[in-house]
Amino acid sequence: MRRLEGRVAIVTGAASGIGKETAKRLAEEGAAVLITDIQVEAGEATVKEIEEAGGRAAFIRHDVTSEADWEAAMAKASEDLGGVDILVNNAGMGDIKPIEETTLAEWDRTVAIDQTGVFLGMKIAAPYLKRSEHASVINISSIFGTSGGFGVSPAYHAAKGAVRTLTKNVALHWATEGVRVNSIHPGFIATPILEESRDTPIWDGMVQLTPMARLGRPEDIAAGVAYLASDDAAFVTGLELYIDGGYMAR
Numbered sequence: 001m002r003r004l005e006g007r008v009a010i011v012t013g014a015a016s017g018i019g020k021e022t023a024k025r026l027a028e029e030g031a032a033v034l035i036t037d038i039q040v041e042a043g044e045a046t047v048k049e050i051e052e053a054g055g056r057a058a059f060i061r062h063d064v065t066s067e068a069d070w071e072a073a074m075a076k077a078s079e080d081l082g083g084v085d086i087l088v089n090n091a092g093m094g095d096i097k098p099i100e101e102t103t104l105a106e107w108d109r110t111v112a113i114d115q116t117g118v119f120l121g122m123k124i125a126a127p128y129l130k131r132s133e134h135a136s137v138i139n140i141s142s143i144f145g146t147s148g149g150f151g152v153s154p155a156y157h158a159a160k161g162a163v164r165t166l167t168k169n170v171a172l173h174w175a176t177e178g179v180r181v182n183s184i185h186p187g188f189i190a191t192p193i194l195e196e197s198r199d200t201p202i203w204d205g206m207v208q209l210t211p212m213a214r215l216g217r218p219e220d221i222a223a224g225v226a227y228l229a230s231d232d233a234a235f236v237t238g239l240e241l242y243i244d245g246g247y248m249a250r
């Protein structure tokens with residue numbers, strides 16, 4: 001089904017993992033997609049894959065912590081692709097240490113990317129989104145945005161929790177302005193980062209903690225993004241959608 005024909009999407013962090021599969025899925029559904037990332041070669045490779053599959057895409061190097069980069073990304077989507085209807089704030093990274101060992105610089109870096117990047121995206125996209133007839137923002141949080149996880153990665157948990165409530169806050173502010181805002185909370189998803197732990201006790205631990213007894217695929221998250229971006233979700237705003245194999249149901 002091509003639910004996004006004629007629309008323009010921006011997907012941050014789309015050089016890899018969930019962002020890459022999301023960009024491909026949105027393009028399959030008919031959207032022109034602006035791929036943004038700090039990884040240039042891999043970002044351009046995503047564009048190539050989409051074009052080879054018959055879709056429309058462009059790339060811009062974009063650090064989500066930079067206000068100027070956000071302005072440039074919006075201008076490119078607007079001028080080269082024709083507008084901004086869908087914003088997927090997906091770019092992210094994590095800290096791994098416990099709180100005592102986390103430096104202020106590490107905390108600030110994680111919060112800058114995972115939390116402030118989402119704030120900047122919605123703030124700078126606002127005038128573009130309000131001009132769209134089908135505006136939808138999807139913020140990628142995490143199961144660790146509402147739970148304490150393994151008791152490590154304090155900045156990641158704090159930032160992903162902030163994304164959860166920021167999403168609801170902006171959803172209410174824009175509720176009558178035609179811009180829907182929702183968050184997706186992935187469980188353990190087999191992306192390049194986690195691939196490194198395949199066949200190790202960490203991988204087995206993640207499988208055991210997941211009621212469906214497997215890790216998710218990036219495509220599982222992409223399908224949720226496509227739903228929230230489409231008119232099938234026309235009455236859905238402020239939602240937190242868990243795609244986690246049952247992790248949060250325990």
Ligand code: NAI
Pocket residue numbers: 012013014015016017018019036037038039062063064065090091092093113140141142143185186187188189190191192193194
């Ligand atoms: P990934 O590492 O494969 O992809 C993240 C992308 O973000 C990379 O391409 C990276 O270059 C980009 N990025 C990092 N810093 C950036 C910056 N400052 N500006 C622009 N781009 C930047 O990771 P994955 O797994 O695909 O993660 C995507 C999102 O999903 C992240 O927000 C992550 O926190 C979230 N997530 C992932 C889970 C998983 O199990 N893989 C679970 C829950 C949430």
